[in-house]
Amino acid sequence: MMSLSNRYHRPALLEEVLQLFHDVPSGRYLDVTLGGGGHTEAILDLRADLDVVALDRDEDAIEVSSKRLERFQERVCIVRSDMKSYVQAISVQEEAAGSFSAILADLGVSSHHFDEAARGFSFSGHTPLDMRMDKTDELSAIDVVNKYSQTQLIEVLKRGGDVQYAGRIAREVVEHRPIFFTDQLAQIVSDAIPKRALKGRLHPATTVFQAIRIEVNGEFEQLDALLTCSRSLLATSGMLIVISYHSGEDRMVKEFMRDATTDRCSCPPKLPCVCGKTKWAISITRNPLVPSAQEIKDNPRARSAKLRAMRKVELQEGSR
Numbered sequence: 001m002m003s004l005s006n007r008y009h010r011p012a013l014l015e016e017v018l019q020l021f022h023d024v025p026s027g028r029y030l031d032v033t034l035g036g037g038g039h040t041e042a043i044l045d046l047r048a049d050l051d052v053v054a055l056d057r058d059e060d061a062i063e064v065s066s067k068r069l070e071r072f073q074e075r076v077c078i079v080r081s082d083m084k085s086y087v088q089a090i091s092v093q094e095e096a097a098g099s100f101s102a103i104l105a106d107l108g109v110s111s112h113h114f115d116e117a118a119r120g121f122s123f124s125g126h127t128p129l130d131m132r133m134d135k136t137d138e139l140s141a142i143d144v145v146n147k148y149s150q151t152q153l154i155e156v157l158k159r160g161g162d163v164q165y166a167g168r169i170a171r172e173v174v175e176h177r178p179i180f181f182t183d184q185l186a187q188i189v190s191d192a193i194p195k196r197a198l199k200g201r202l203h204p205a206t207t208v209f210q211a212i213r214i215e216v217n218g219e220f221e222q223l224d225a226l227l228t229c230s231r232s233l234l235a236t237s238g239m240l241i242v243i244s245y246h247s248g249e250d251r252m253v254k255e256f257m258r259d260a261t262t263d264r265c266s267c268p269p270k271l272p273c274v275c276g277k278t279k280w281a282i283s284i285t286r287n288p289l290v291p292s293a294q295e296i297k298d299n300p301r302a303r304s305a306k307l308r309a310m311r312k313v314e315l316q317e318g319s320r
């Protein structure tokens, strides 16, 4: 029988994450997406020489994982925060610089968000549109759906879901306002799409709901802040490990890691570098790690996971 914590969320690519953690230096790592605590519990069991600072912006996740990790006592420091606010705040503190032996980000939402109908993430029930990971945030799906202009809605749908027929869907949404419930929005999306395009596809609301969720939670901005701060927060030999479930996020991670692991400095050779485009990490995953067929069978929600990792390196004396 599945444990309560695994019902909350079953961690994706767990074996692959543990394999990488064998090579993380001792010390303290940062888990910016604690969720149900599955990854972090297994990491702390694997490595008695590691402590963790673990974040989540969702109070339900904090409650479940605090219980799950209780036995590790002072090895665990749990903080309720979104990753952007946290990493930006500690990046300016001298003692935080170079202090983390790894940063683990397992992006997106947990299974709990979909399974708990009242959170308004899933289009399969009749619940108020919400989709906030942090229930105290001001912006919710109701605002995006009812207050954004048609042009803004098209942008949201294209950016966060690569949604086909974004123009038609946005027009129908604007015409049917006010829209309060998840199933109401799902029906409007279905009706907006030509019948021939509906056959044999995912429910058309899948990508629309994903795009709105990404907008509500500012997920691209959150990831961007994490990547930007990772260089200063990681210790030498520290690892950055990111699991993403969305092509836009994976592209951001891939490009960031490509830039960090490639020397593109164009400053004159004998002068100090001022462009900052120097290599500061080495890649660990040439290609992203993805779940095995068995993992997808056991946990279909892991199917779109992609893991990329790199390690911060010490710059040679005189190198840039």
Ligand SMILES: C[S@@+](CC[C@H](N)C(=O)[O-])C[C@H]1O[C@@H](n2cnc3c(N)ncnc32)[C@H](O)[C@@H]1O
Binding pocket: 009, 010, 011, 012, 032, 033, 034, 035, 036, 037, 038, 039, 040, 055, 056, 057, 058, 061, 081, 082, 083, 084, 106, 107, 108, 109, 110, 133, 222, 223
């Ligand atoms: C895929 S789940 C992580 C699962 C976790 N690795 C585990 O083993 O259970 C993502 C979690 O990260 C949280 N989250 C997503 N984006 C976040 C952000 N920007 N800042 C803080 N927490 C975030 C969500 O609330 C959710 O609980």
